[in-house]
Amino acid sequence: MAIEVKHNTEQTRFEIWVDDERAGFTEYRPRGGNRAFIHTEIADKFGGQGLAMQVIQEALDATRGEGLEILPYCPAVRKFLTKHADYVAMVPEDRRAEFDL
Template structure:
């Protein structure tokens, strides 16, 4: 088999993206072929995981990776017995379309925003 044929076969079966929680950096990261493609950042407040920022690198934009990232992050939150607070506009929008997380979602309140600002020193 020639090199060119091998490359074509590899591109026909792309590796699915991998989402991992990186507690030391307070975020979930999504990797595509082992390369960092984006993140959703959080801080924990009691039994709540407060999501405040989501981004996908330009090189990976338009591939639906943000939805994969956020869905797996929220599934992990459920598994950990925590609740979701969607300060991040993308996470909030995702939740309007994915009611399966409504039972573990708390509203964004002024108190949460003040707490988050203090945590992030902004």
């Protein structure tokens, strides 16, 4: 099983592909120097494989690499942050309480 994450800049989302089939995505909106992550979705047939966490991690790694901060409006992204504290620093310090971080 080949898994690949692609940044679809036209649709402002990171997509996860399994064997050339889009399995899901995490969507964001640009907000100044931030990316506001608003929604993550994995197709039912790909559920339970950890793909949501994988696409989120790769999206956050790419975002960090661009020097951007994040606003985790998406519940799945917030859940990821609670399990991976080293990514919490990507949320502006003055906004962390808003997301219970």
